[in-house]
Amino acid sequence: MLEVADIVAGYGRVLAVQGVSLSVAEREFVALVGANGAGKSTLMKVLSGLLAPKSGSIRLGGRELAGSGAEEAVAAGIVLVPEGRMVFPRMTVLENLLLGATNPRARKDRERSLERVFALFPRLAERRGQLARTLSGGEQQMLAIGRGLMALPRILILDEPSLGLSPLLVQETYKALQRLNADGLTILLAEQNVRLSLAVSTRGYVMEHGRIVLAGASAKLADDPATRKAYLGL
């Protein structure tokens, strides 16, 4: 469904992404793993339309989206839950969620989406009137994911959702993602937490210095001697 080919991108003359190709099929759960600085976040920014690539193509359902901006990407169905969550701090939980459903396709189903998100994260329903900045880190992550779901994504992309969360909350977040995937949501997950992200995903890519160096079934990658040595410390 998502076809990414030969993406080259970066800020100024530094090319953090140097010719990345990857694909995600409908209903798949794909992990993109790699160390800090491997270029994952830059690639996520390109996919979400925040950053225009220098070259390469991004196709969703056959439609070319490279360089056409975030508004187009969201309208087409690529939705990013960004690193650091980026909730709107001085707005309530409810307002944050409503903003998620800005694109015209999602706006029509806003009320129904809201019920779904509240069912998935009952904590958000309890705190709907609270300002987002008063939430705990785990709750903010729920809010960021919930807000992403409000956009009715065809593919949900998450950048380091485990960052800054306690192991228990990371487990909880991942369980929620697995449930969403089981319900039919296509997910691309960029993570430094290699062990966990390969455990929940079906397929994975390993990124290093702006390039994909390994790809395959997550279980296989987790067993691969190179991955084990470099990322799992085994």
Added chain:
Amino acid sequence: MPIDVLLQATTQGLLMGSIYALVALSLTLIFAVGGLLNFAHGDFMVLAMYAAFAVLAAVGVDPYLLAVPLFGLFFLVGTGLFRGLVRPVLSEGLLVGAQLTLGMVFVLQNAMLLIFGGDHLSVPTVLSNRNVAFGTVILPLPLLVASAVAAILSIFLYVLLMRTDFGRQVRAVTQNRDAAALMGIPIVRVQAKAFGLGIGLLGLTGAFLVAQFTLTPSMGLDLTLLALIVMVFGGIGNFLGCLGGGLIIGVIEGLGTLFFGGTVGAMAPYVALVLVLLLRPHGLFGEH
């Protein structure tokens, strides 16, 4: 000091204050969406007053009837200015934006000087020279109408920002631009609309205020400064703070004039600003 006189000055101060609040609100709106400090703010309002004067002189239409057309016209001018001039310099930082709007001050003031001359003008409206008495307090009807309109518009603007999709989008752009883009918010369109709304409100307010002032082409900067004081007073970017700040500044000015006369009284808001900044650097209603 007899109590009637105090009451009179306070009431008149509150009425002027609601007008200051509205001007500061529109200044805040423009600042909020793009980080642009609009030094030409007051000059746009003066331009609206001169436009009202010109129409009155040419075809005899009362300024009050021009409020809505001037709103529409200034809204369009605002969105056009944003797309043509403001947006290209927004990413260059606060100083370049300030240079742009200071440049607009000179263009607007000199254009008005060129067209209307430097003489002081009074513009009569249907309500000129009429007063309303509330007990011992006597209020000029034009001021009463202008401040009532300003109060209604302030509330309208506040509700628009806090309760509607558009308002949420404006605040999202203000709080985190990248996150707002990730929501699929059309950033430039929202900014242009907010900018247009800010300028449009000046067109509308100008039509209602024209009877309240003696016009000169250079009076805009004073209005801008007062709006800036109110904005800083209430905590920059704080919409509710603007409302409170406007009323307080109006009363301070009114009482200052009563106690110390016109010249020294006009300094009172500035003294108040210095005091507030010394004691509460983030403004009277600011956070942190």
